[in-house]
Amino acid sequence: MVAAPDEPSAVLDVQVTVATAVQMRDLGERLSGLLRAGDLVVLSGSLGAGKTTLAQGIGAGLGVRGRVTSPTFVIARVHRSLGDGPDLVHADAYRLGSRAEVDDLDLDADLATAVTVVEWGTGLVEDLADSVLAVTIEAEAGPTEAADAAAGQRTVRVRGWGERWQQPEAIAAARRAATGAAASR
């Protein structure tokens, strides 16, 4: 864990260590508490890093219908809210090579009423929304964890761009959500 939780900050940039897939899901659940309709979340990290696992936690936290899975053919799927909260749009841009293909998904049709989470969306989808929550997952263990690094350990960096994530309350809440997940279990 890099950030000191009490340190006031003008930017959202928090790094946490996530030891297991269960913790990754928990992190997603915690982050979901910050998210509202119109939010765009971009997940990056290599194959098998844990992007879908994090998205599953977000879906669980939002309370949406259906299982959040790694799509084989379906590239974007709408998971309707089971309650009053926003829907979840979960998309995987891995197979998309261009902005034109992104536009074909019509992600902006649901953007206003949903939380939109895009795996492999870096450099392709950020301009769909004014603000972006960017989550980067790295599989390498950090140097300080090397001694007892579990094979599944991940380093997760949560960054916020745009006005939404420059609000001090949003930054503080995101830092609490991110670091809380790392401290649990």
Ligand SMILES: Nc1ncnc2c1ncn2[C@@H]1O[C@H](COP(=O)(O)OP(=O)(O)OP(=O)(O)O)[C@@H](O)[C@H]1O
């Ligand atoms: N600390 C961890 N965090 C997340 N997943 C972990 C962790 N340790 C082990 N795993 C395992 O790694 C795999 C992550 O798969 P997942 O589908 O979430 O990755 P992904 O980044 O979405 O992959 P893809 O690039 O194929 O979409 C799961 O099998 C999960 O159980």
Ligand SMILES: [Mg+2]
């Ligand atoms: Mg995936």
